Amino acid sequence: MTPIHVAKFGGTSMADADAIQACVQVVEQTQNPTLVVVSACAGVTNLLIRLADSQTSVEKQRLFTEIKDKHNGIARATTAAEVCLQQLDELHQQLWQVVDSEIPSSLAERARRRDQIVSFGERCSSLLFSFFWRHHHDDASVVDARSFLQTNDRYGQAEPDFVQTANLCKALGERLQAGEKLVTQGFIGTCPQGYTTTLGRGGSDYSAALFAAALQAERLNIWTDVAGIYTTDPRVCDDARPLQEISFAEAAELATFGAKVLHPKSLKPAIEHGIDVFVGHSRKPQLGGTLVSAKPQQRPSIRAIALRRNQTLLTVNSVDMLHATGFLARLFDILARYDISVDLVTTSEVSIALTLDEEGSQANGQSLLPAAMLEELSAFAKVNIEQGLTLVAVIGNDIGHFGDISPKVLESASPATIRMICQGASRHNLCFLVADDDADNIVKKLHAKL
Ligand code: ADP
Ligand code: ASP
Ligand code: MG
Secondary structure (H helix, E strand, C coil): CCCCEEEEECCHHHCCHHHHHHHHHHHHCCCCCEEEEECCCCCHHHHHHHHHHCCCHHHHHHHHHHHHHHHHHHHCCCCCHHHHHHHHHHHHHHHHHHHCCCCCCCHHHHHHHHHHHHHHHHHHHHHHHHHHHCCCCCCCEECCHHHCCEECCCCCCCCECHHHHHHHHHHHHHHHHCCCCEEEECCEEECCCCCEEECCCCCHHHHHHHHHHHCCCCEEEEEECCCCCECCCCCCCCCCCECCEEEHHHHHHHHHCCCCCCCHHHHHHHHHCCCEEEEEECCCHHHCEEEEECCCCCCCCEEEEEEEEEEEEEEEECHHHCCCCCHHHHHHHHHHHCCCCEEEEEECCCEEEEEECHHHHCHHHCCCCCHHHHHHHHCCCEEEEEEEEEEEEEEECCCCCCCCHHHHHHHHHCCCCCCEEEECCCCCEEEEEEEHHHHHHHHHHHHHHC
16 A cells, blocks of 8 residues: 555645646645645635624625635636536535524634634635646545544634544545545534534644544645745745754744744644654745654754744732742632633742733633633732733754853843743743734844854
8 A cells, every 4th residue: 555645735825726736736746645635725714704703794795705706716717617616606605604694692602603604715725626636637526524523612723533533534545545536624623513613723734634643644745835844934034944854842842832834733643643744835846845753863952933923921910929839729720710721931939920822712712811710810919911922932952951042032132121031841942022023123133143
């Protein structure tokens, strides 16, 4: 049996007919049976989210038409345009039916409705991909990811049930081995109640990794709009360089600290199942890319810099904390009860500062800072909230064991204020929090120094 590959194409790779044709070319170059996993066409998920939340029929119509026109424009470039447009129209009609329904008042039901609406982005783009693929193989077809990817019902942030997913994927593996050309959707799944779920923004990488693990694939290829993982975000820093290789641990840290090129959860299935991950440019595959693996040839002390914007810093201050026990337990108990996920923590004698994980905390349409939670915290401590912050993280190996990094961080940040700094818990990162407006400049300076 030839080992299976999984090829994932992100939103910009699905942006228009030319981009999709480039993706098909990439898949056609592979000898291995390949499951294709696609994101929604660029911009469509954002439009769908706005559509799900829009209140007026004028706005709904406008957004719906924009989405429909985008998909239909791409469909017209396929050779079987008539059939493609007809199948798209069925999907668009189903979408309109949900959009036209009243927005439920309960948060959970609203989140469920939103997932259902948002799923049409990937459902339409996978259909489009299959029609372009048919230019090479008339039997190329779409398989609905919701028949394979089982999740819980945390709408907007669903967690996969890997055992069930792996079981369901067995038949998929056999079809791929038999030579079928199959494309499926990233980002979406089904919960036990039978409703559509989504894995969180950027979740197609995660879906692709889950499919790769379930299919016991040899390789997961993430095709995107950059030629691999860079030393920092190439959009922020012109000097950023592509990396030929990186370890799983380093890549996981980079992704967790904001390098959008990979979804933070996407590496876990690959690590657990020993699947090499390759990141490359779908329109320029000849540029090569980055291989993420368990054993890169080199493990430099500093590998890359990541930045994550829109951070919320919560400072909780209580004089009761002086020489007291149980304060932290009480604080974290409250956060846990409201399902708030905490990222970084620093403490002093009477106060604690923590950053909140925006994505992880907002399943089922919940707010990041629920009023009832703030009320509970305020009952025993002074609470301060700061927003508009960016977290900058230096990623590498044995960071802190070499004395030369901290002065470079401080020099690069100067004269801006560092609101928080964390080092020591992980051998792979040193991170600090600065104002959003200062972040790009600091990253450029730090990148040059390192
Ligand atoms: P896709 O739609 O293909 O999933 P994303 O926009 O999610 O693509 O991720 C690719 C983007 O990630 C790049 O355009 C780049 O701006 C950003 N990015 C952030 N950090 C890095 C990094 N270290 N290396 C490469 N790209 C990065
Ligand atoms: N379409 C989804 C999003 O925009 C998932 C993805 O692109 O990975 O977040
Ligand atoms: Mg992405």
